[in-house]
Amino acid sequence: MSNPTAAMLVIGDEILSGRTRDANMHFLAGELTKHGINLSEVRIVSDNRDAIIAALDALRTSYAHVFTSGGIGPTHDDITADCIADAFGVSIDVREDARALLAAHYARTGSELNEARLRMARIPDGATLVDNPVSVAPGFTLGNVHVMAGVPSVFQAMVASVLPTLTGGAPLLSQSLRIMRGEGDIAGPLGQLAERNPALSIGSYPFQKDGVFGAQIVIRGHDGAQVDAAMAELRSLFPA
Amino acid sequence: MSNPTAAMLVIGDEILSGRTRDANMHFLAGELTKHGINLSEVRIVSDNRDAIIAALDALRTSYAHVFTSGGIGPTHDDITADCIADAFGVSIDVREDARALLAAHYARTGSELNEARLRMARIPDGATLVDNPVSVAPGFTLGNVHVMAGVPSVFQAMVASVLPTLTGGAPLLSQSLRIMRGEGDIAGPLGQLAERNPALSIGSYPFQKDGVFGAQIVIRGHDGAQVDAAMAELRSLFPA
Numbered sequence: 246m247s248n249p250t251a252a253m254l255v256i257g258d259e260i261l262s263g264r265t266r267d268a269n270m271h272f273l274a275g276e277l278t279k280h281g282i283n284l285s286e287v288r289i290v291s292d293n294r295d296a297i298i299a300a301l302d303a304l305r306t307s308y309a310h311v312f313t314s315g316g317i318g319p320t321h322d323d324i325t326a327d328c329i330a331d332a333f334g335v336s337i338d339v340r341e342d343a344r345a346l347l348a349a350h351y352a353r354t355g356s357e358l359n360e361a362r363l364r365m366a367r368i369p370d371g372a373t374l375v376d377n378p379v380s381v382a383p384g385f386t387l388g389n390v391h392v393m394a395g396v397p398s399v400f401q402a403m404v405a406s407v408l409p410t411l412t413g414g415a416p417l418l419s420q421s422l423r424i425m426r427g428e429g430d431i432a433g434p435l436g437q438l439a440e441r442n443p444a445l446s447i448g449s450y451p452f453q454k455d456g457v458f459g460a461q462i463v464i465r466g467h468d469g470a471q472v473d474a475a476m477a478e479l480r481s482l483f484p485a
Numbered sequence: 486m487s488n489p490t491a492a493m494l495v496i497g498d499e500i501l502s503g504r505t506r507d508a509n510m511h512f513l514a515g516e517l518t519k520h521g522i523n524l525s526e527v528r529i530v531s532d533n534r535d536a537i538i539a540a541l542d543a544l545r546t547s548y549a550h551v552f553t554s555g556g557i558g559p560t561h562d563d564i565t566a567d568c569i570a571d572a573f574g575v576s577i578d579v580r581e582d583a584r585a586l587l588a589a590h591y592a593r594t595g596s597e598l599n600e601a602r603l604r605m606a607r608i609p610d611g612a613t614l615v616d617n618p619v620s621v622a623p624g625f626t627l628g629n630v631h632v633m634a635g636v637p638s639v640f641q642a643m644v645a646s647v648l649p650t651l652t653g654g655a656p657l658l659s660q661s662l663r664i665m666r667g668e669g670d671i672a673g674p675l676g677q678l679a680e681r682n683p684a685l686s687i688g689s690y691p692f693q694k695d696g697v698f699g700a701q702i703v704i705r706g707h708d709g710a711q712v713d714a715a716m717a718e719l720r721s722l723f724p725a
Contacts, residue, residue, distance in 0.1 A: 258686065258688055259688055259690055259703070260510075260511075260514065260527075261514055261523075261524045261525065261526075261527070262514060262518050262524070262657065262659070262705070263511060263512075263513075263514030263515030263516075263517075263518050263524075264659070264690075264703060265690065266511040267510075267511075270500075270507075270529075271500075271503060271506040271507075272503075273503075274500065274501055274502060274503030275503030276503075277503075278502050278503050283501075284501045284502070284503075285501065285530075285531060285536075286501075286528065286529065286530055286531075286536070286540075287500075287501070287527075287528065287529040288526065288527065288528050288529075289510075289526065289527040289528075290525075290526055291525060291526075292688070296525075296526070318668050318672075318689070318691055319668050319669045319672040320668055320671065320672040320675055320676065320689040320700075321672065321675065321676035321679050321680075321687075321689075322679075322687070322688055322689060356667060356669065356670070357669075357670075359669060359670075359673065360673065361668075361669050361670075361671075361672030361673050361676075362669035362672075364672075365669075379693070380693065380698075396691055396692065396693060398693060399693075417502065419502070419504070427596060428558050428559050428560055428601075429559045429591075429596065429597075429599060429601050429602035429605075430596070430597075430599075430601075431560065431601075432558075432559040432560040432561065432601030432602075432604075433599065433600065433601050435560055435561065436560065436561035436601075439561050439562075440561075446498065447561075447562070448498055448499055448532070448562055449558070449560040449562060450499055450504075450505065451558055451636055452636065453619070453620065453636060453638060453639075458620075460560075463499065463504060465502070
């Protein structure tokens with residue numbers, strides 16, 4: 246498993262207060278898995294400079310890629326771009342190509358490119374812009390950090406802009422079997438199956454529905470034949 | 486704002502792979518906010534011993550409380566309890582009171598208390614059990630770490646068992662106003678309102694619906710009169 250690793254940093258008080266339920270993490274997790282990049286850690290921090298920079302530095306030095314979500318709009322609580330610049334020790338200012346994108350957009354929609362909106366053209370030195378086909382104000386990539394908006398439609402469009410530029414690994418294949426028995430009845434043979442297949446990841450996800458216990462067993466790996474063989478063994482251990 | 490702080494540690498490959506969408510974080514965030522405890526950080530890590538222990542140590546030394554979710558079932562990938570014991574440097578073994586709970590439960594339901602299920606009675610030294618009215622196998626509290634199951638119905642029941650034992654602070658009050666204008670038109674006056682009210686947290690959460698831009702402005706604070714006054718000012722700045 247030499248697939249690239251990734252982490253996600255979600256920036257937003259609204260998620261920590263329970264006001265909003267994050268949707269971006271689940272979306273990114275699925276996209277990265279398809280692309281053969283292993284999402285290994287997620288952190289959610291508040292709109293606080295020190296918290297953002299500490300998390301950013303920990304993640305960007307530990308993983309091949311970091312994806313951030315939130316805090317790049319025009320309001321006073323949008324401080325992500327400045328934090329990224331500080332973390333990398335580079336300056337940040339309005340950049341001409343980003344300003345031109347915004348100017349054309351607001352001219353078209355008849356809105357004013359005021360001081361607040363111009364904040365969205367502030368890009369750290371050395372960054373590459375990330376295309377935003379939804380609402381124009383760009384994200385950016387600096388080093389191994391990809392900075393994206395928090396609004397789900399914009400986040401998803403930016404992920405679609407960034408992912409094709411990244412080298413992925415072998416997609417992680419998975420198969421699953423739903424077993425209508427308590428995990429306690431499954432655990433012994435399942436643990437032995439996992440021991441016999443160290444290259445596979447075998448997970449057990451219990452559920453309870455209408456008072457009946459069951460578990461979804463998921464077998465993941467990069468070698469389709471290995472996954473198939475383990476799944477066949479699992480079926481024979483627990484016939485329907 | 487001297488409310489107690491908290492962090493959450495979600496343990497689970499299934500969330501990082503995008504297979505499952507986490508529901509526990511959003512639930513806990515809402516419950517803590519009602520209880521006057523500030524959820525300040527969330528981390529999601531995989532079912533990996535080193536990753537769990539590193540996150541646990543970082544969080545339990547930084548925040549008043551840590552809530553964990555996931556990895557305390559009977560299968561081979563359930564390693565949370567052992568990681569907690571290792572992080573605290575205490576031993577872990579089957580404990581009589583936890584075993585008795587399980588034995589009574591499985592006798593009642595006619596299942597066998599086998600070796601796998603007995604794993605759920607392994608409790609780190611010095612921990613207090615957390616009641617699980619849904620499926621009996623207990624969670625536990627050790628120091629400032631509250632260890633709970635990942636299955637949402639069980640997680641929620643355990644949170645309900647733990648929260649009343651914790652001292653909360655003043656509940657965080659919030660009011661919100663939906664403004665049907667782009668954030669760029671709101672940002673200037675909103676930033677000034679935030680500067681005039683340093684004791685309040687004022688957030689702007691943009692959305693886009695049917696091609697129209699708007700923002701939900703949320704004013705949060707512990708003093709109801711202050712929140713009311715700022716909200717009145719916000720309404721006069723942006724009349725409907």
